[in-house]
Amino acid sequence: RKEVEQDPGPFNVPEGATVAFNCTYSNSASQSFFWYRQDCRKEPKLLMSVYSSGNEDGRFTAQLNRASQYISLLIRDSKLSDSATYLCVVNINMRFGAGTRLTVKP
Amino acid sequence: DVKVTQSSRYLVKRTGEKVFLECVQDMDHENMFWYRQDPGLGLRLIYFSYDVKMKEKGDIPEGYSVSREKKERFSLILESASTNQTSMYLCASRRTGLLYTEAFFGQGTRLTVV
Numbered sequence: 001r002k003e004v005e006q007d008p009g010p011f012n013v014p015e016g017a018t019v020a021f022n023c024t025y026s027n028s029a030s031q032s033f034f035w036y037r038q039d040c041r042k043e044p045k046l047l048m049s050v051y052s053s054g055n056e057d058g059r060f061t062a063q064l065n066r067a068s069q070y071i072s073l074l075i076r077d078s079k080l081s082d083s084a085t086y087l088c089v090v091n092i093n094m095r096f097g098a099g100t101r102l103t104v105k106p
Numbered sequence: 107d108v109k110v111t112q113s114s115r116y117l118v119k120r121t122g123e124k125v126f127l128e129c130v131q132d133m134d135h136e137n138m139f140w141y142r143q144d145p146g147l148g149l150r151l152i153y154f155s156y157d158v159k160m161k162e163k164g165d166i167p168e169g170y171s172v173s174r175e176k177k178e179r180f181s182l183i184l185e186s187a188s189t190n191q192t193s194m195y196l197c198a199s200r201r202t203g204l205l206y207t208e209a210f211f212g213q214g215t216r217l218t219v220v
Contacts, residue, residue: 007199008146025171030107034209036115042214043196043213043214044196044213046208087148087149089209091207094139094198094200095151096141096148096149096151098147099149
C-alpha cells in the first residue's frame, strides 16, 4: 500500500461548482499535512496546511480525519483559475500523493 | 523572498553519462529533498538529507546518489544515466523542528536521456 493515495481524477467541473478531493495516508504517526497546488510545467506551491480542527481560507476548506486517516480539500465556487493539479503531502516524511487534476470549465 | 534554485531547466544527456543535478537554497534550511515526477506517478522521493553530510534513501534510490557537503547545496548524481531516468526532477527544502513547516521547491530540471 502506498503511503499516500489520491484519486488522480481528472475532475472536470463547471465554474461555480463545489468539488472535493480526498487523500488517504497509511502512517498513523503523521501529524502534519499540506495541500499543494501545481500548475502545468511549474513547481508545486503551498496551498494550505491542514490543521487538526480543520481550517478555511476563502473558498478553500481543509479537513483532517485521524480515525479514518484521510485529509480532504473542498473548493467552493470554482474559478477557471483553480484548474491545476492538487497534491497532498504527509509532512512527517514528505511523501506526496500522485495528485488530483482539476479542470474548471466555463 | 525564499529561493530554491536548480542549476538547469532542461538537460539532455547520453546513456551511460554521469549526470549531476544541483540544487541550492538560500533559506538556511536543514532538510533537503530530491524527487522525480512522472505522469500518473506524482512526486516520488529519491533521496533526502536532514542536515549537512547526512543522507537517507527515499522510495526509489536505485541508480542515484546524493551529496550534501554544504548546508545550502544538495546534489543528485546519476551514476550512469539510462533512458528510464528521463523525467522531471524537483528539489525541495524546508526548515526542521516545527510541525507545520512549508517545503519550497525549485523550478525543476527536465532531464532527457538519449
